[in-house]
Amino acid sequence: MKLLKTQSLQPKHLRMIMHNRTKKISDKARANILSRLESADQKNSGLMPERVQSAAVFSSPDNLLSTFIDEFEKVNGQVVVCDNQLAVARQLVELADEHCWNNVFCLEESLLPYIPDSIQLGNDEDFESMQVGITGCELLIARTGSVMVSSAVASGRRLNVFPPVHVIIANVDQLVPFLDDAISRFNEKYKDNMPSQATVITGPSRTADIEKTLVMGAHGPKELIVLIHQ
Numbered sequence: 467m468k469l470l471k472t473q474s475l476q477p478k479h480l481r482m483i484m485h486n487r488t489k490k491i492s493d494k495a496r497a498n499i500l501s502r503l504e505s506a507d508q509k510n511s512g513l514m515p516e517r518v519q520s521a522a523v524f525s526s527p528d529n530l531l532s533t534f535i536d537e538f539e540k541v542n543g544q545v546v547v548c549d550n551q552l553a554v555a556r557q558l559v560e561l562a563d564e565h566c567w568n569n570v571f572c573l574e575e576s577l578l579p580y581i582p583d584s585i586q587l588g589n590d591e592d593f594e595s596m597q598v599g600i601t602g603c604e605l606l607i608a609r610t611g612s613v614m615v616s617s618a619v620a621s622g623r624r625l626n627v628f629p630p631v632h633v634i635i636a637n638v639d640q641l642v643p644f645l646d647d648a649i650s651r652f653n654e655k656y657k658d659n660m661p662s663q664a665t666v667i668t669g670p671s672r673t674a675d676i677e678k679t680l681v682m683g684a685h686g687p688k689e690l691i692v693l694i695h696q
Contacts, residue, residue, distance in 0.1 A: 530608040530638075530643060533608040534608040534611055535547075539611070541611055542670055542672075543611065543691070544689070544692070545692050546693050551580055551695060555581065558581060559582055561691070562584070567598050569598070570585055570588060570599075571587060571588050571598065571600065572625075573621040574619050574620050580635055596628065598629055599628065599629035600634075600635065601626065601635075603615050603636050604648070604655075605642050605651060606640050608641055608643055611669070612666045613634055613668075613692065615664070617662050626667070626686070626687075627671075628686075630689065631689040631691065634693070636694050637696075648666075
């Protein structure tokens with residue numbers, strides 16, 4: 467009786483067989499994906515379907531100002547409502563006296579009338595020792611207690627991130643309910659001349675990356691104050 471000899475496959479042959487099988491599976495999967503994409507493209511004419519909002523997740527605030535104050539204070543922001551420009555100036559004097567501000571920066575000419583003569587503004591030589599930066603903003607978002615700023619102002623991006631204290635002077639007309647509303651108004655304002663940067667700020671800078679310990683002012687101002695006037 468003769469015994470049949472079996473030939474064992476070498477590792478090289480095994481690797482080739484496995485490679486061919488893997489390639490066939492990969493090619494089949496790729497062909498399936500391409501087929502589905504082509505089918506979707508023909509069905510939708512290459513366009514994404516329009517977003518359909520079946521229901522509002524959050525109801526529209528009845529009072530934009532009170533909603534903004536509530537949400538802003540939840541994230542450790544400070545809000546002071548002022549009746550007019552003079553009241554804003556008085557509030558700045560009180561803050562400066564209370565916190566001993568002596569190196570304040572404001573680079574926006576439209577805001578200079580709000581700043582009383584008793585507050586001496588710093589110059590570029592004092593920039594690195596700045597204590598407070600005063601800026602305007604684009605919009606106030608009530609539902610999230612956020613402030614939208616952009617680089618379109620004279621101070622650019624510097625005063626939004628560098629000083630330990632960031633003071634924002636805003637008008638009640640800048641209040642909007644939701645982020646969608648802020649984006650729509652921002653786009654309408656600048657249209658084809660968009661600023662190079664726009665940021666939504668929600669409260670003072672904070673991080674808890676290191677051992678889950680909350681640290682304020684790690685990446686920007688540790689105090690955020692909004693003065694809102696009529």
